[in-house]
Amino acid sequence: MESTIRNQLITFHSDTLHAVKTVFKLESPGRMDEAVDLLQEWILKQTHFIKKIYPRIYLESILISSKGSVEIAKRRIEKMCTMRTFSPQLFDKTDAKNDLMELHDIIKTINLPKLTEDHYRITLIKITAKPLPLQYSNLDFFKFIIILAEYIKLHDYCQGFTIILDHRDANVMDFVTRTNLYELQNVISLLTEGYGIRMKGLHIISSSKVVDTLVIIFKQVFSAKLATRIHVHKTIETLFEFVPKSLLPEDLGGDERSISTLYDEWLQELSTEDHINYMNMMRGACTNEKLRLIDHLDENLGLSGTFRALAFD
Template identity: 45%
Template sequence: MDSPPPYNKLLKLKPDSFEVTRKELDLDKPGRMKEAVDILDAWVQKQNHFRKKDFNKYYLETTLIGSKGSIEKAKRVLDKMCTLRSLLPQFFGDFNCKKDFGNLFDIVTPIVLPTLTEEHYRICWMKIHDKQYEQAQFMDFYRYYIIAGDYMKTHDYTTGFRIVADFSESNVMDFVTKSNLVEMRQALTIYMEGYGMRVKGIHIITPSKLVDALVTLLKQILNPKIAGRLFIHKTVEDIYKYVPQDLLPVEYGGKEKPMQEILDDWLDVLSSEEHMSYMREINCAVTDESCRNTDTFNEHYAGMPGTFRSLSVD
C-alpha cells in the first residue's frame, strides 16, 4: 500500500501522515513496508488455527503500525485478536449501532475526532452524562468502540491515541459502582492487545473529589506503563496542554462541529450495510483451537487478566 485510503469525513489524515508514521518506525525506505506486510501475510497463511486468512493489506499494515513496526509483535497481535474473538464472543456480533444499543447514547456521547494532532495522534473523546447507569449499557459501550475500532483499522493511519473522558457533569461514584471490573479489563485487552492501540494518554475531566475511586478502579486494570499516562483535569481548559483546543467540538471551545453531529456521522457509517457486511466478514477471523499447539495457547492466554480458564465460552 503506497497511498492513503480513500477520503472519508470521519477520519482526516495529514498530507504527511504516511511519511511521518513510517519514518518513526524505520519503515519509510522504498519497499520496506511492502516487504514487512508480505512477510506478515505469508505467516498468516501458515497458521492452521486461523479460520480467516484473507486479511486485506491495509489491515496488516495498520497492525504493523500498532506493533511499532515489529513483525514479531504484529504476529502476536493478529493471533491475539483472532483468539479473543473466539474466547470473548459476547463483545462481538452482527450489531447495528443505531438500532441495537438501546439507550446507550443517553448516558454517553462517544466520538473519535476527525483531525489528527500535530503528533499524528487520534483523539477518542467521550462525554459521560448525568444519568443513572445500567449494567447492559457498559457492554454496549464496549461493543460500539469495537465496531468503530474495526473501521479505523482499515481507514486510519496514526501513531497513537489520546483518550479523553469528560465526567464533569456525571456521577463518578455511580459509574464506579456499576462498572464490571472483569468486563472492563477484557474490553481493554481487546483494544490494546487485539487492535494494538497505542495509548499516549488517558485524560479524565472532573472536579469531583471522588475521582480517586475512579483512578483506583482504572489502575486495577491498566498495566503500569499505561497507568503512568493517566491524567486528571479539573477543567476542560486544563486539557488544552495535551489536546489542541481548535481540534475540539464547539461545546469545548474548539472549531470542530458539535459532538452530536460527529456522533451522527459515525452512526451513519458504522450502521451502513457496507460496514456491517465488513464486520460480519472480519468477525469470522477466529481460531480453531484444536489446530493450535496447546502449550503455546496456555503460555500466552491462560494467565491473562480476567483468567480465561474461568470463562464459559459458548
C-alpha cells in the same frame, strides 16, 4: 487510503502517511510491502486460524501499531482471533446505530476529525446520562468500542491516540459501581495488545471526588507504563495544556463540530452496509482450538493475573 482521506470524519496532514511510516522505520521503498507479505504468509500457515486472508491495509495498520515489528504484529493477530473465540459476546453486534440504540443517549464515543501536529488521533468519550438507567451495562459500550476499533484498523492512519473521558455531566459513582474489573481488563487487553491502540494519554474531566476511585480502577487494568499517562482535570482549561483547543468540539470550547453532530455522523458511517458486512466477516476471524499446535491459551487471552478487591460504599 484515498477514499479515507476524502472522509470528513478522519482527515490527515499531507505528510501523515510518510511521517508515521518513518517513525517506525517503514518508509523505505518496499519495506512495508515486505512486512505485510511476511505477515500474510505467517497467517496462512496457522492451522488454527479460520480466516486466512486480510486486506493489506488492515495488516499495514497492525504493523504500524506494532512499531513495525512483524513478531509483535503476529501476537496482535493471535490475540484478536483467540478473543473472538473465547469472548464472542464482545463481537456479537455489527450495526452500531441499530444494534446498540439504548447506548446513544448514555455515552457518545467519537474520534475527532483532525490529527494533532505529531499525528495522534483524539478519541472523546462523553457520558451524557445522569443517573445511568437501571438496565445500563458497560458491555454495550465495549461492543461499540470494538465496532469503532475495527473501522480504525481499516481506515485510519496515526501514531496513536489521546483519549478524553468527559465525566462533567455524569455521576462517576454510577460507573464505578457498575464496573466489572474482569470484563474491563479483558477489553483493555484486547484494545492494547490485540488492536494495538497506542495510548499517548488518558484525560479524565471531572470535579467529583469519586474520580480518584475511577483512576484506581484504571491503574489496575492498565500496564504500569500506561498508568503513568492518566491525567485528571477538574476543569476543561487544564486539558488545553495537553490537547490543542482548536481540535476539540465546540462543546469543549474548540472549533470542531459539536459532539452530537459528530456522533450522528459516526453512527451513519459505522452502520453502512459495507461496514456491517465487514464486521460480520471479521467475526469469523477466530480460531479452531482443536487445531492449535502449541497451547499458549492463557498468554494469548491475557487473562492471567489477579485483582485487588475494591469495596464501594
